[in-house]
Amino acid sequence: MEPVDDASPAVSTGPAATTSGRDLRALPKAHLHLHFTGSMRHSTLLDLADEHDVRLPDSLRNEWPPQLSAADEKGWFRFQRLYDLARSVLRTEADVRRLMREAAEDEAAEGSRWLEIQVDPSGYGARFGGITAFTDLVLDAARVASEHTGVGIAVVIAANRTKHPLDARTLARLAAKYAGRGVVGFGLSNDERRGTIHDFAPAFSIAHRAGLLSVPHGGELLGPDSARSCLNDLRARRLGHGIRATEDPALLERIAGEEVTLEVCPASNVSLGVYPTSADVPLRTLLAAGVPVALGADDPLLFGSRLLAQYTTARATHGLDDAELAALARGSIHGSSAPPELRKQWAEEVEDWLATTP
Template sequence: MSLRDLPKVELHLHLEGGAPPRFIAGLAREKGLDISRIFKPDGSYDYRDFWHFLEVYEAACSTLQTPEDYGRLTRAVLEESAANGVVYTEAFLSPDFCGGRDLSAWREYLSAIMEAAEAAERSMGITMRGIVTCIRHFGPEAAKETAKCAAETAGDWLVGFGMAGDELRGKPRDFAYAFDMAREAGLGITVHAGEWAGADSVRDALEALRPARIGHGVRAIENLELVDRLAERGVVLEVCPGSNVFLGVYPSWEDHPIAQLKARGVKVTVSTDDPPFFHTSMTAEYDRLAQTFEWEEEDLRELARTATHAAFCGEATRERILERLEPADV
């Protein structure tokens, strides 16, 4: 079996960040928006560094203006994921961008996303669930409004709550109220930490917000006592190696600590983060893992099993996905 066909599970995917550039360019033409500056001549996204990436990302998102746009986006993203062997994905969604944290508007956006996801499952066999994220640099009060949207729409499809945004702004404890609200609604908890800030960022998120998973988390490697604590508590890391290398968190795949974290007993999974922006895919991630760390097919299947056990979906869905991960002759 080729690595492209190997069944995969992804836990860290920003819905807008998964938008194929051709899809965004098409929306821009439909709406009469001139965002040609964000594309290279070959049609891919064009940016110089992380901060310019944020500007390009914002310009791309300016084309997403209605629930219908988000429905179409969902289908486009899932088509790319399914083509790379992904059988289950959890995508980050934000009421900040889908209705401005207005609960009524958020319900409309969420309905369009869910409808598109359910259609993709029927036609492509890929299962999607949603995780609401508050935006760290928007502040704690906005996070409370976002958490309310999440709590009011929690269920079999909307299964988690997390926090993205500028990791250098604010302290995790400032957002404890929002996370408590989400936890009381039965949502799984994940937090972006340990990407642009160091091990202390992971430790603070762990202590203040008690997440089951941490987005990125790789810079925990700078404190081996913390690494051991993650392993002991069974906290799962949503690792995005291609993203980390592309953005310069680590200079190369050889320098990336995913293998060290795994060897020390931490539960690691692999995701793409914002795949077209970072010129990656789940197939490309698996290829590089195999090449760099000499991981074999069973090592990669184990990554998917770990991710499935860490997913925030219901048990019936988990069992169904686990069955799809096993070789056909088992």
């Protein structure tokens, strides 16, 4: 496969973004599921790898996007190894600021009004003077990028479920320190098959007391039991993925009733082998059940598509009309941590979009 030049923020969206309906770039939306390193442009990865003499495998250079699967732990290990390699090109403060600025530029180009970007500072602290110093850098980079693009940017600090729960408590205390100062939530990421969700409850209690949203990953690789544990043990108000809650009607009804937003990432579901094709992602099942859904891109660097492509897929593959796509955008705005007055303004802009002539 020839490498794709994604220096333009319109990468992997294609002409369908503006055909067969209203322009999806103009649809106001919030992006609630985007990982820090995974937000990097492929062209930036190549630039920084060359600048810092980091050797990349063909799957990240000439055969991008990589062929992935997480159907077993070996597949997840390969995915994580590629992510770690990509993270290793971030060597300087300028690199971090570039990544954040470009992520914000890409969001602005795709109609995002608000971005909540997720990061585990412990993966970067050794190179950037510790987890507190790195968090300071990310938050300042987010502030500058927001001023540059007009996109509101907040940070979710996430623990790693493959590490000890005590490490998660350290990160929860860090997140709590920055509550109200740019950090809006606390998450739990990495391979769902590792760790026990209940063991991370004390960390989430620390974050909850600080007023932070509980936004763990769950309900993807391990199915509905994982999603249920996130609700029961971690008091989740949003679920990263959560897509396999569709396999348990009672759980699906509970999620809808409690208005827990699911951050659904169709491209990553397919790339990681959760579903064989985009058509198999049960997006319509969620919508029919009344579940709040916010589409997300997860890790565009590894999956090859950004947020706009998820909306394009919802239109082209799942047959969602513009009213249903507007409902998805409203769900993303409502599920965000943006100030109420901004959420109200953006929701009105969604109605304005829907009122335009296709």
